[in-house]
Amino acid sequence: MYLFRKNESGFALVMVFLTIVVLGILVGAFINSSIFNIRFTSHQENRSKAYYAAQAGINHLKTSIFNEDVQTFINELPVEENLLNSDKSIKYKIELLEDNPNNKKFSSKGLIVVDNKVRTTVSLFQEFTKSGASFIAITEDNSAYIIDENTDWANFNLEPVLNSGDFKGNIYAASWDSNNKVLVLSGDQNGGNNNIFMKNLDGEWIEEHFNGGGINHIYDMTFNQDNGKFYSVNHNGKIHEAYFDGQNWITNATGKKAKNFKDNVNSIIGDNKFVFLESDSFTNKIYTYDIDENSLSSSNLSYMDNIMDVAYGEQDGEQMFVAVGYEDNSGVIYTSENGDYWNEVYGEVDAWELNSVTWTGNNFIAVGDSGQVVVYDFENGWSEPDREHLTRSYNNVEGFEQFVIASSPDPISSEYGGTIMVSKDGGTNWTKYDGADYRDIPKFKNIKKIDNSNEWLKSNWGFSN
Amino acid sequence: MNKQSSGFSLIEVMAAIVILTIAFIPIIAYFTNTIGFVSQREDLAEANNIAVNTIEFLKKKSETDWDNLNSYTYDNGIIVTIDYLDKNLNSVSNGAVDAEGNRIDVLAEINVSVDIDGDSSYQLNSIVNKVGG
Numbered sequence: 001m002y003l004f005r006k007n008e009s010g011f012a013l014v015m016v017f018l019t020i021v022v023l024g025i026l027v028g029a030f031i032n033s034s035i036f037n038i039r040f041t042s043h044q045e046n047r048s049k050a051y052y053a054a055q056a057g058i059n060h061l062k063t064s065i066f067n068e069d070v071q072t073f074i075n076e077l078p079v080e081e082n083l084l085n086s087d088k089s090i091k092y093k094i095e096l097l098e099d100n101p102n103n104k105k106f107s108s109k110g111l112i113v114v115d116n117k118v119r120t121t122v123s124l125f126q127e128f129t130k131s132g133a134s135f136i137a138i139t140e141d142n143s144a145y146i147i148d149e150n151t152d153w154a155n156f157n158l159e160p161v162l163n164s165g166d167f168k169g170n171i172y173a174a175s176w177d178s179n180n181k182v183l184v185l186s187g188d189q190n191g192g193n194n195n196i197f198m199k200n201l202d203g204e205w206i207e208e209h210f211n212g213g214g215i216n217h218i219y220d221m222t223f224n225q226d227n228g229k230f231y232s233v234n235h236n237g238k239i240h241e242a243y244f245d246g247q248n249w250i251t252n253a254t255g256k257k258a259k260n261f262k263d264n265v266n267s268i269i270g271d272n273k274f275v276f277l278e279s280d281s282f283t284n285k286i287y288t289y290d291i292d293e294n295s296l297s298s299s300n301l302s303y304m305d306n307i308m309d310v311a312y313g314e315q316d317g318e319q320m321f322v323a324v325g326y327e328d329n330s331g332v333i334y335t336s337e338n339g340d341y342w343n344e345v346y347g348e349v350d351a352w353e354l355n356s357v358t359w360t361g362n363n364f365i366a367v368g369d370s371g372q373v374v375v376y377d378f379e380n381g382w383s384e385p386d387r388e389h390l391t392r393s394y395n396n397v398e399g400f401e402q403f404v405i406a407s408s409p410d411p412i413s414s415e416y417g418g419t420i421m422v423s424k425d426g427g428t429n430w431t432k433y434d435g436a437d438y439r440d441i442p443k444f445k446n447i448k449k450i451d452n453s454n455e456w457l458k459s460n461w462g463f464s465n
Numbered sequence: 466m467n468k469q470s471s472g473f474s475l476i477e478v479m480a481a482i483v484i485l486t487i488a489f490i491p492i493i494a495y496f497t498n499t500i501g502f503v504s505q506r507e508d509l510a511e512a513n514n515i516a517v518n519t520i521e522f523l524k525k526k527s528e529t530d531w532d533n534l535n536s537y538t539y540d541n542g543i544i545v546t547i548d549y550l551d552k553n554l555n556s557v558s559n560g561a562v563d564a565e566g567n568r569i570d571v572l573a574e575i576n577v578s579v580d581i582d583g584d585s586s587y588q589l590n591s592i593v594n595k596v597g598g
Contacts, residue, residue: 011477012474012477012478012481013480013481015481016480016484016485019485020484020485020488023488023492027492027495031495031499034499034502034503037503037506038502038503038506041506041509041510042506044510045509045510045513045587048513048516048517048589049589049590052517052520052589052590052591053590055524055591055592056574056590056591057592059572059591059592059593060592062594083574083590083591083592090590
């Protein structure tokens, strides 16, 4: 205290310096915070710009990935594109991260470049997944399910898209209008008028009745993508075309008629030709209706043969129609290049009775009694995969690329479910889900693929490193 | 002692005031600058928000209604200018359809420019799928 009293001089100056120091610290802190604020907003601004540059990359991808020529696009990666901007160089860069046949993952980086230095980067990733094969399946009790590659057959718990008993009558066939993306079922009402039911994938069923006009007892119908019309044959052998114009079903008689038409009809479209079968114990014909020419021709097959199903496939410029069936206890196969002239295949396979055949896009697969499977592809010809554990009799087969499903609707007894077998490798190896063990599996009598399978869909996306 | 120190305090205080004033001049100048700068940043942040909202809106709209995408006045003195440039990248698709079944015809680069009171301009660029139209 004594010291202070004695040395008062210079005290104000000390105070001034102290004030300057304190103020200096305050100002320093303030400068710091405002610099931080400015950096932050400028960073936000750059991040927004980089984010939308990265989004630009995703949108760029979006158009390309849905293109048929995905591979070309991928080959040209990485893509670096500049976006217009007045003050900064903004770029996006696309890279392929994962390349699987059914799943592709890309990263899109938005970059802010100042003086050749990358200042801000925002990375997004986007995955595209190919939708698996999906099918509409009709059951013995007139309900319908949509099933696909990922259906869990061991714990089958799918809700039907059409419940049993919703329509009074029988449903015979399922079909798919790939132009309008509409499911179409055909059947009849208590043995009388024919009905067509239709539904888009998330809509309500619409029911249409046809009274007479030859549109009755349609056991199968098939869609011709080229002209957007369904073709069918009724129980009198009359050929009709039908299409939905957005409000009503329009039906036309083509004026062509097959003789002695019986219940056994299966139909396909290939090469703008509509092929169907007629078969009973006396006649055995394959009819070919040429859509462009409006002409009908027929080929007689051996009367001993019972032809059950036909399929059409084309690959790399080669095309073929295949018809399968049986004679006594052995399988019968006919092929045709144009649908007009048919030749029986001898000596290639030794098969049990064949009931159904499909074209998967890669090969023909026929199934039949005692777990019989026969495969044909244009490169390797006919082959017979091992069938020992498959046993049951399969009446229906449908496939899409590597995924094939065959059904056996005949129950062992009423308390059992239907049996199915699936192959995920194009028909070589099969897994059987027997209705004796898996009783919840419905008894499918008709399975048709839904042609929107195989579309690229956007799945996951988000920020990445 | 008392006689000698009379008047000294005043001189000391005067000197202190001079020093403080000299020290304060740049600080005050700095504050003035900062206030201006911060308000400019505030404008840019608002412009950023407007541009982000606009581009999100356009992204949605470009999928359905390409023809009616126009520049507009957001608020008094805030003008949003929208420019398009059709992009012919390596990927223009032929009737490609996206997951929702919409046609994707062409890519367009979109430039959203926000002007606030005519002095600060903020730009945001992206690429959208131009549908139909």
